[in-house]
Amino acid sequence: MSDSSRNVESENERTIEVFCRVRPTKKLSRLYSLEDNETITFNVPHEQSAGVVNNQKEIFQFPFAQVFDQHVKQEDIFDHVAKKVVNNVIDGYNGTIFAYGQTGSGKTFTITGGPEHYSDRGVIPRSINAIFSHIDANRSQAMFAVHISYLEIYNNNGYDLLDPDHDNKKLEDLQKVVLMDDENGNTRLSHISVQPASSAEDALNWLFIGDTNRVICETPMNDASSRSHCIFMIALETRCLRTDMIRRSRLNLVDLAGSERTAKTQVDGRILTEARAINLSLHYLEQCIVALHEKAQGKRVHVPYRNSMITSILKDSLGGNCKTVMIANINADDSHVIESISTCRFAQRVAMISNSATINEELDPSLIIQRLKHRVEELEARLSVYEQGESGTAAEDASRTLDPHKISQLELQIDGFLDRDDDGLVSALIDLPKGQLSHSFLYLKRCIKSNVKQRLAGRIIF
Template identity: 55%
Template sequence: MFMSCPCGPFFRFEKVFDQSTKQDEIFDNVAKPVADNVLQGYNGTIFAYGQTGSGKTFTITGGAERYVDRGIIPRTLSYLFEQFEKDGDRTYTLHISYLEIYNENGYDLLDPKHEAAKLEDLPKVSLMEDSDQNIHLKNLSVHQAASEEEALNLLFLGDTNRMIAETPMNQASTRSHCVFTIHMTSRGTGSATIRRSKLHLVDLAGSERVSKTGATGVLLTEAKYINLSLHCLEQVIIALSEKNRQHIPYRNSMMTSVLRDSLGGNCMTTMIATCSVEKRNVDESISTCRFAQRVAMIKNEVMVNEELDPKLMIQKLKREIQQLKEELAMTTGEQRTDDLSDEDLDKEAVAAYIADSDPEAILSIGADMRKIQACFAILKKHILEKPPSSHRETPRRSPVQEYSAPPPDTSPYSNTENNRLKELVQQRDNEISIFDFSFS
């Protein structure tokens, strides 16, 4: 879609929203596709850029007076927890952090140990870079949210601590950049593979011309820092849009360092350009559109973030080894024939097996047919003694003839089958040794 000024340049955008656009339409077109990709294991970023008073904070966070005015952040949280409930094949864990960058200093908006009367009361967040050039934020707390309500409470706490001031352009101007990050972890049922993804929702401070705003004192100092950091962001965008550019100046500001992965890294990034409709702000609107065009030229290479959990993999391999050993004992006729005792038939073992929510859990009782039959008897008794559901009648099963298992065939299988099982046992033992070494 194209947008142009009456006598100015043309600009191309994916979609243009006018003043009458509702918040739910913004979410459906902009944030929902990004959230769906985050659920699949991709990193995502949505950031709003524009002039002071053009609607960035309203778009990202929303209005506080009406429920329908909720912004992208609260709607995304609601959508994610809704999808968690629908997906019964995976287990999800969600954590939240909230960073504010004010005058090139980082602050933790969710610090639980401090009651902030002013911004300086919050702990400062510092940048650290590891040997692989990954950025780590020291002193930035990360909080688990087990429900939508807990997540929204964290958002409310962070917004309460934000740096807001009145300016000639905006009665409630946010004087800082804020990065609300959702850290998501998911694992499929019975799988040792973990997906880790994150979603940055960024509300940038508004760009402004000091000559127009007439800012003085503290507001003037804030405006200088805001414009400097936005200039650094623009320099990074320009460098990324130029082919074969060797050096990207991420380190010139804290904000570009934090958003390093979002700009030119492993991340699906969407920008919302907010413009004023007033004629006197046409120069700023054109500048915003030009910046958006440069952002659109950046191509990121994204991939699903998956990794193996060593602990889960070791547990899975140990269960498989136990099963293979018992299968090998059955095929070679090496069944144990221990005398049955009360301890062997302890109902707690069967009860623990039934109560285990892991679908891959096994009831290991060895290669003894008498123990196997005894456990089947305990399971049958447990089922028959279980009271029927109160809300519906349990269907009656047709009677079946009582079945007595024949004695096992103790003749050994072929040597090929036995050798195969032995090799599998040895292979799993080796894999556990490897995982134990890497995990330690």
């Protein structure tokens, strides 16, 4: 189904790829440097107040799959980070792309993009365009269905960003999205809408509606800070016209709310409550990351996914059936070096997690039913031929469907059967398909009516 030029991974199990993106800053930082686009190094001087009198620098190095400097374009982020995951989703795998970092580090710009220029489109709109470009190029080979959902997690409560009641109700009055476990132990979302999208324009419109309903506010760190975790979900269903298989895959595009040190920002009131909820949920996320690493080493079994809503939803994305990549967004300003190092440390833990992804495909029940119906009709037709005997229009119609080569081959078999004492062909004739069985009866009828002795050169005596 996918283009042969795409290099889709064949490995079922692999670690999560982590990337780093440095947000542009007006003042060039003296504390970090990039090495061969795969390693970021921080040189942090000790403060004399900490009791270090020689002002010795401490070096922190963090390897990544790739580090993007301040001049990287949005197109490059999609091509090097997201495109492979989107292609995996097209091929039937689940995929997740999530951005992590302190508030104001550029996560929302990376995932959603900016409104000023078309080139500022983020991962979500570019992923939408890539999926529908594939669909438009393959409509003659398969049937596709795309559905969109958009979830916001604010103060650990889930809300449907596509709920039309956003226009006339306060946030606290909206129906909350809740988590439910099915009979197989899988986590499901209840009270969230699933909107159909027949084109890229439809999907982008749902993105726009959801973004207008997000909770944002001004903070000391960010003029338009996202105060919630947001997950844009694309469900893709592919029915191949040449097989009975159906593939169902999902792409999660996650913009995590930014962590912040409340003592540093000195916020209060509602913003402080939001910051505490964000930090707590990110703490639970880090707990799961650590637990997954320890589980891989055989040190523990339980992973506390249920501690928060965001970790419950990301259960498959972290250590499950999913192709996952992470973007660590950091602010290059010297005043944020501690937060940047903390983000990089978190990314290194994520990079140690292994996911085991499989293609989500199954036999299409509707096609199976259709095939069984055709089989029943064929068997009923064969039964009708038996009941009618050697004559009748049904047998003649069935005989006409055979190609000349098959007819010649079948008549030679019957000639051999008539010529020899071996009756082994009788059992073979009984199991013949309808068309061949009908022609066998008609051919025997013609043999009987014709001069059999002359036809077979004296080999057959009736």
